[in-house]
Amino acid sequence: MSKNDKNDADTDSVSRRDFLNTAAAGTAIAALSAAGCAPEGDTGTPKPLAGTAPGEVAKNAPQAPFDSFRDWIAALDANGLLLRFDRIDQDQYLIPALFFKATDMYTMYGSPCMLFEEVKINGEWVKGPVIVNAQGHWNTDAIIWNQPIVPGDHYQTYRNVREYLQGVLAENGGLFPEIPPVEVSRDKAPVKEIVLTGDEIDLNKFAFVKTNPADAGRYVNTGSHFMVDPELGPNFGTYRCQIKGPRKLGINPEHNQTGYKMLMAAKERGEKSMTYSIVLGQDPVVWMLSGTRVAPRGFGDKPKPADELAIAGGMRGKAVEVIKSELTDILIPAHAEMVIEGEVPLDESTYESEGPFGEMFGYLGPVKEKNFVMHVKKVTHRKNPWIMNALTGMQRGMVTAPMDAMYSVLLKKMIPEFVEYTNPQDTMGIVVLAIDKTGPGQGLKGGMAIAKRNPIAKIVIVVDKDINILDRTDVMFAVGSRWQPHPASKIIEETFGLMTDPSQVKYARTSKIVIDATRQLPGEGGKEVFPKTNRQLLHEGAPASFTEVQELFNEALSNWKRV
DSSP, X not given: OOHHHHHHHTOOSSOHHHHHHOSSHHHHHHHHHHTTOSOOGGGOOBOOOOXXXXXXXXXXXXXXXOSSHHHHHHHHHHTTOEEEEEEEEGGGTHHHHHHHHHHHHHOGGGOOEEEEEEEEETTEEEEEEEEEOTTOSTTHHHHHTTOOOOTTOHHHHHHHHHXXXXXXXXXXXXXXXXXXXXXXXXXXXXXGSEEEEGGGOOGGGSOOOOOSTTSSXXXXXXXXEEEEETTTEEEEEEOOEEXXXXXXXXXOOOTTSHHHHHHHHHXXXXXXXXXXXEEESOOHHHHHHHTSSOSOOOSSSXXXXXXXXXXXXXXXXXXXXXXXOSSSSOEEETTOSEEEEEEEEOOGGGOEEEOOOBOTTSSBOOOEEEEEEEEEEEEEXXXXXXXXXXXXXXXXXXXXXXXXXXXXXXXXXXXXXEEEEEOOGGGTTEEEEEXXXXXXXXXXXXXXXXHTTOTTOSEEEEEETTSOTTOHHHHHHHHHHHOOTTTSEEEEEEEEOOTTOTTOSSTTEEEEEEEEOSOOOGGGTOOSSOOOXXXXXXXXXXXTHHHHHHHHHHHHHHHOOOO
């Protein structure tokens, strides 16, 4: 971001609280307009939100567990986390531009969900709605698990959810509990309201968008691919799909993902194709599971069987209602928005190029010269299906408290000094570990334990327990003032890494560094007495000062217009 862009981002005329908790969307749109980013002309107009006062939630708002994507969006609306627009021109790529502007103003973790009723695609207005950033905000973790939102403190809100989920894991032997899915009748399954077959199917008629100018085309990028393997059991994972025609998709499961291993296992068994279902518009827990490794499949060439629908039920505290697919016996969520069913040929001669596509690291990924394709045979959907689009590499893709909770339980066993851990989505490749340091070498040892196991962890930063690891400034403060590159660093010259990292020279191979940004002890060459921070000295020397200024001057600070 240039200096001028940064200045523009700081000239909005309303506070973040006004933006997120406004009683009417018009105020929120005015906030964006004041910053120069509201769509102009006929590209976007506000619709009323739920009518709640700031900080309140509508009494009739849906509560967790959410059976449908629509219930989830209504809950975001009631919690002041939704912006509605009548229409937006995606031929001009205004959706990602608008969202980038919002993150410039409010950060990736502080920006709202956005809903667009109509989207201009290839010169035509296509009915949606299209929804982005459905699980991006800090507070979404709390809403999904019915945990309290701490007003004005996103960090504590998030920590409360993580600790709640750690408690669930502790009560269940380190795993999330399971409640098996329940099959319902067809008349109880909204996803079966409309059934399309043959020439009735045209994926181009739905509001799937080309997100970035450099993407290869329009994508179905939030589908959960529901597959079944005789040995690996059921699986659903999120793999992007390039629309190649009315009834044809390019499929991109990566080599380390369960979906790819299931396709290759079928090929090795001599099968000519695999038929399966792609589910869109999932409830928030199913969506989160689809894009993470919360299910205990382990790593390696042969994942362990796991019933992810049962895990979703256990995490929700209520069984997921399911119904059979049209072409197979694969069970899919009955309250989803859409299901695309088709056949994936397994002969390499049928593979096609796919991509490029803007990846999770925030860069354009390469063209995949040979990827699977799906020939679509059936589509079922709700009337007027809602389309969720992932702004990959721009938004937090899904809630992260479950993964952080699982890592916390695991790391506590490996690292006795463990306090907390985070894998921030807005600085992909960096993970941060806080420890309660009591002896020499603990920082580097703890950091290496993460670097050797987590493919995303290219830079592992270890800090003292007084550092807020969720605050990037606090972490950089520790790196700048407590770290000596020598000897408080270790480099791994080559190991496995995340394949979407654009800096890699070899596919899925990377070097890594562990940075021990804890206070160095005398046994590590550090000072006998490390100085205290100015903030700590203020807390100790004038403990009442923070409370007093809160009472005396909070209104003045809150009402200040940022310039």
